[in-house]
Amino acid sequence: MPLKNTGTEQLIKDTAKQLLFAEGKLHATTQEIADAAGVNRTALHYYFRSRDQLIAAVFQDAMQGLSQRLDECMLSETSFKEKTANIIAVFLKDMMAFPYQETFLITEINTFGKKLITNIQSEPVKSYLKEATDEMEKGSIDKMDPIHFLMNLFSLMSYPLIMAPLYKKLFRVSEKEFQRLINERERLIMNMLFKSC
Amino acid sequence: MPLKNTGTEQLIKDTAKQLLFAEGKLHATTQEIADAAGVNRTALHYYFRSRDQLIAAVFQDAMQGLSQRLDECMLSETSFKEKTANIIAVFLKDMMAFPYQETFLITEINTFGKKLITNIQSEPVKSYLKEATDEMEKGSIDKMDPIHFLMNLFSLMSYPLIMAPLYKKLFRVSEKEFQRLINERERLIMNMLFKSC
DNA sequence: ATTTTGTTAGACAAAAATGTTAATAAAAAT
DNA sequence: ATTTTTATTAACATTTTTGTCTAACAAAAT
Numbered sequence: 001m002p003l004k005n006t007g008t009e010q011l012i013k014d015t016a017k018q019l020l021f022a023e024g025k026l027h028a029t030t031q032e033i034a035d036a037a038g039v040n041r042t043a044l045h046y047y048f049r050s051r052d053q054l055i056a057a058v059f060q061d062a063m064q065g066l067s068q069r070l071d072e073c074m075l076s077e078t079s080f081k082e083k084t085a086n087i088i089a090v091f092l093k094d095m096m097a098f099p100y101q102e103t104f105l106i107t108e109i110n111t112f113g114k115k116l117i118t119n120i121q122s123e124p125v126k127s128y129l130k131e132a133t134d135e136m137e138k139g140s141i142d143k144m145d146p147i148h149f150l151m152n153l154f155s156l157m158s159y160p161l162i163m164a165p166l167y168k169k170l171f172r173v174s175e176k177e178f179q180r181l182i183n184e185r186e187r188l189i190m191n192m193l194f195k196s197c
Numbered sequence: 198m199p200l201k202n203t204g205t206e207q208l209i210k211d212t213a214k215q216l217l218f219a220e221g222k223l224h225a226t227t228q229e230i231a232d233a234a235g236v237n238r239t240a241l242h243y244y245f246r247s248r249d250q251l252i253a254a255v256f257q258d259a260m261q262g263l264s265q266r267l268d269e270c271m272l273s274e275t276s277f278k279e280k281t282a283n284i285i286a287v288f289l290k291d292m293m294a295f296p297y298q299e300t301f302l303i304t305e306i307n308t309f310g311k312k313l314i315t316n317i318q319s320e321p322v323k324s325y326l327k328e329a330t331d332e333m334e335k336g337s338i339d340k341m342d343p344i345h346f347l348m349n350l351f352s353l354m355s356y357p358l359i360m361a362p363l364y365k366k367l368f369r370v371s372e373k374e375f376q377r378l379i380n381e382r383e384r385l386i387m388n389m390l391f392k393s394c
Numbered sequence: 395a396t397t398t399t400g401t402t403a404g405a406c407a408a409a410a411a412t413g414t415t416a417a418t419a420a421a422a423a424t
Numbered sequence: 425a426t427t428t429t430t431a432t433t434a435a436c437a438t439t440t441t442t443g444t445c446t447a448a449c450a451a452a453a454t
Contacts, residue, residue, distance in 0.1 A: 008401080008402085024303075024304065024306075024307065025307075026304050027224075029440085029441060029442085030441075030442065030443090031440095031441075031442095039402080039403095040402060040403050040404085041403095041442090042402070042403060042404085042443095042444090043401080043402060043403085045442085045443065045444080046400095046401070046402075047401095049443090050442080050443075051441090051442070051443090100303075100304070103300055103303050103304055105363065106221075106297075106300050106359060106360065106362065106363060107221065107223050107297070107300055107304060109221075109362055109363055110221065110222075142388070144385065145378065145381070147368060147370075147378065148378070148381070148382070148385060151356070151357045151364075151382075152353060152389070154356065154360075155352040155353050155355075155356035155357060156349060156352050156353070158352075158356055159348070159351065159352035159355055159356040159359075160348045160352060162303060162356075162359075163303065163351075165303065165306055166302065166303060166306055167348075171344060173344075181342065181344065181345070184342070184345070185345070185348075188341065188345060191339070192349070192389060195392060203430095203431070203432095205431080205432085226410080226411060226412085227411075227412065227413090228410095228411075228412095236432085236433095237432065237433050237434080238412090238433095239413095239414090239432070239433060239434080240431080240432065240433085242412085242413065242414080243431075243432075244431095246413090247412080247413075248411090248412070248413090395454105396453100396454085397452105397453085397454075398451105398452085398453075398454085399450105399451090399452080399453090400449105400450090400451085400452095401448105401449080401450080401451095402447105402448085402449075402450095403446105403447090403448080403449095404445105404446090404447085404448095405444105405445090405446090405447100406443105406444080406445080406446100407442105407443080407444075407445095408441105408442085408443075408444090409440100409441085409442070409443085410439105410440080410441075410442085411438100411439085411440075411441090412437105412438080412439070412440085413436105413437085413438075413439085414435105414436080414437070414438090415434105415435090415436080415437095416433105416434095416435090416436095417432105417433085417434080417435095418431105418432080418433075418434095419430105419431080419432075419433090420429105420430085420431075420432090421428100421429085421430075421431090422427105422428085422429075422430085423426105423427080423428070423429085424425100424426090424427075424428085
């Protein structure tokens with residue numbers, strides 16, 4: 001079974017990911033993707049048959065990678081607080097590289113998201129939520145529906161990065177300055193979540 | 198100055214707003230919008246010339262309405278804490294009706310957003326931020342860059358609603374149950390922001 | 395060497411979406 | 425009342441985007 005593997009398939013996926021999730025060109029046409037990758041548009045059909053299937057492949061890859069890294073955090077043998085800190089670090093890093101990834105998920109949930117719904121209510125998340133509840137009992141974090149805790153965590157992490165393209169222009173802060181603000185958030189979020197009264 | 202004003206123009210805008218920002222059909226074609234409004238597709242060109250201009254009009258209307266209501270909150274003669282509570286109430290209500298509005302702003306920032314950037318760094322926001330700084334001096338809220346305070350506020354409000362379409366499916370919560378969670382957040386967010394240690 | 399398999403490219407076809415023009419109907423103005 | 429303006433529609437044209445088909449090419453296998 002020969003496989004020449006010229007790397008074109010992966011190149012196309014990487015380029016699409018860059019265009020869609022990093023640069024936010026969510027309506028990128030097959031032509032634009034092909035051009036950016038420096039390949040003929042037909043190659044794209046050869047490997048993925050259709051635009052939709054290419055996009056689906058790109059998205060699936062991205063999600064799988066991220067959720068795997070997050071699962072690792074959640075299952076690691078550390079304290080709840082450390083786990084949370086790790087989750088924040090992993091997630092922020094990913095979001096900084098691909099700020100439009102989540103936005104894409106939301107806008108395309110009707111087209112692509114449906115298939116992805118199954119594999120997200122996973123064991124690691126459940127176990128992490130369980131631990132959160134335990135911590136609430138112990139009093140190290142405020143008592144609330146653990147779903148709120150998760151929502152708060154993801155809100156504080158995601159939203160500023162989702163809005164990054166906008167905020168940079170809005171607040172007239174430079175790329176560097178914005179970077180500094182985001183870096184501060186890692187500590188700030190921990191403070192907000194674990195601040196006990 | 199004649200103006201028959203059959204209400205068609207407004208009908209088209211309202212319908213487009215519903216489709217785009219409430220139902221999340223961000224790629225709605227002119228045909229789909231026309232059908233949903235029950236008018237001929239040409240009417241849409243008659244009133245707005247092009248699809249882009251229709252969308253721009255819809256978006257501008259929506260943003261202007263919301264930012265006006267928020268400005269009122271920020272300039273009202275009440276305590277900082279009350280102001281914040283009002284902002285949350287106004288914003289949550291709007292977001293619940295049109296959860297895809299912000300998502301649209303982000304994805305289309307390159308196409309439409311550029312014009313809107315000017316009028317957002319407004320006086321009311323500056324004055325609100327100033328008050329936040331004062332509160333930090335007084336010690337009623339934690340000390341931080343006031344931009345962080347604003348980011349936290351909007352994160353905790355927006356994100357769960359942006360993600361609502363996804364979360365409902367993800368956590369397998371009913372519409373009603375999700376509604377309850379969101380209603381709880383109004384109080385919860387205030388607690389997080391104004392919790393002093 | 396030639397057959398086979400995998401890969402790339404060009405030309406063409408089809409579909410989907412937008413935009414234009416001209417004709418018709420309805421209302422307001424004179 | 426008839427003329428003019430505004431609103432709406434139907435038919436047509438254009439553009440954009442996707443998808444297919446076939447041929448050319450390269451590398452490995454026989």
